Amino acid sequence: MLAAHLLAGVLWNWTDPATWTAIADGRSSILFATLAGVSIGIVTGGVSPLTGTAMRTARGxxxxxxxxxxLIGIVLIATGVPVYVILPAYAVLFLLGIPFTGLGARALLLTAAGVALTMPFVQAWLDRMPVWATPTGGDVALLLGWHYPFPVWIAFILAGxxxxxADLGETAVQLRMLAAGAAGAIVGYGLDAVSGASEAAERTSVWGAVWTARPHSSGILEVVGSGGFAIAAIAVCLLLCRTPLTWVVLxxxxxxxxxxxxYVAQLLVWAIWAAAALxxxxxxxxxxxxxPFWPITLGILGGATAWALLLGRGPLERLVAWLCRVLVPGQAADPR
Structure with missing residues (x-):
């Protein structure tokens, strides 16, 4: 996220290490969305979906x-920081995920695959509607987080x-995730490398808009490739944290x-720093x-580490959890 926002944009070329920072472009936000789905799965029961009153509480x-x-997303948009704030899209995706919370692992993963393979075609058609070129359409796109369009991105929530x-704590599950995610990344990016559309073709045809892995295109090859990358990245982190490395990456x-x-700290620091300097x-x-990359990155890592060691749960996470308990009382899973 920090690399995607704060480092100069370059085109990725695997033979040129200087361009490898481009791996963050697009993939970081898709990883973010997949992890949001993992969070939804955990708070609604993990391996065994909640039932009855507990599930109603969790959904509320x-x-x-x-x-x-x-609301936080709208405040961040108002700062004028030139990034596509993901939180409004997150909010929409959280609501869309609620009806699926009663499903098991197999049904969720199959539904995610179905959405991933079909909705990029619908998205390409939606993106060509004239309304988006109007001032009203621009405002609606901003308020919906259309840069992370929910018709396609619900696939990442469902996958998470x-x-x-599927029980993320099991080594066998983590290994299967790594294999499946790597396969998806190879297929998506491989097909794009040999047959993907150019940016010009994306603008002139629906097929071009669909058959691409360009970051933030929501093309089918990006969905498969970057979705697979996200799953593999989660698996690698889980496997590595089974080793003593877990303390190194504290x-x-x-x-x-x-x-x-x-996320909020990054954008607020950005707004204050830019206003003062520019x-x-x-x-x-x-x-x-x-x-700004290293000062902000090291500041966030250092601040988060100190807060976690001294006070535990993050401040905004604690506030949101408190509001949820106050507004929807009852017993339900409460992630840490």
Missing amino acids: RLAVRAGVLY MGLAR PLRAAGAMPLTA GTTDDLFGFRALA
Whole structure:
């Protein structure tokens, strides 16, 4: 996320290590969405879906969480920081995920696969509707988080929910995730390498818009390739944290345990720093020229680590959980 936002955009070329930072472009947000699905799966029962009152409580809290995320997203958009704020899209995706919370792992993963293979065609058609070129359409796109379009991106939420239902703590599950994710990445990116559409073709035909793995295209090859990458990345992290390396990566674990806090902190620091140094918050290239990546990254990792060790749960995560308990009382799973 930090690399995608704060480092200068380059085209990825596997033979040129200087371009490898481009791996974050598009893939970080898809990983973010897949992990959101894992979180939904955990709070609704993990391996065994909740039932009865407990499930109703969990679903109500998911709806509250969606509302809070949406409001925070609007506040961040108002800062003028030149990124596509993902939180409004998150909120929509959380709501869309609620009807699927009673499903098991197999049903969720099959549904995710079905969405991944069909909805890019629908998305390509939707994106060509004239309304998006109007001022009203632009505002609607911003408020819906259309840069992360829910018709396609619900596939990542469902995939993450399916992973949570499959028991992420089991080594065999983690190995199967690694194999399946790597296969998806190879197929998606491989097909794009040999037959993917150019950006010009994406703009001129529906097929071009569908048959691409370009970051943020929502093309079928991006969905398969980057979705597979996200699953493989989660598997690698789980496997590595079975080793003593788990203590080496404590700062990453701490930041990962409070993603909302880290995300909001990044954009607020960006807004304050840019306003002070540049006199405006909307100059992307001017802000990147200030070399903000390492100061912000190290600050977030250090702050998250100190907070986790001294106080535990992240501040915004704690606030959202409290609001959920107050507005939807009852017993349900409460992730840490």
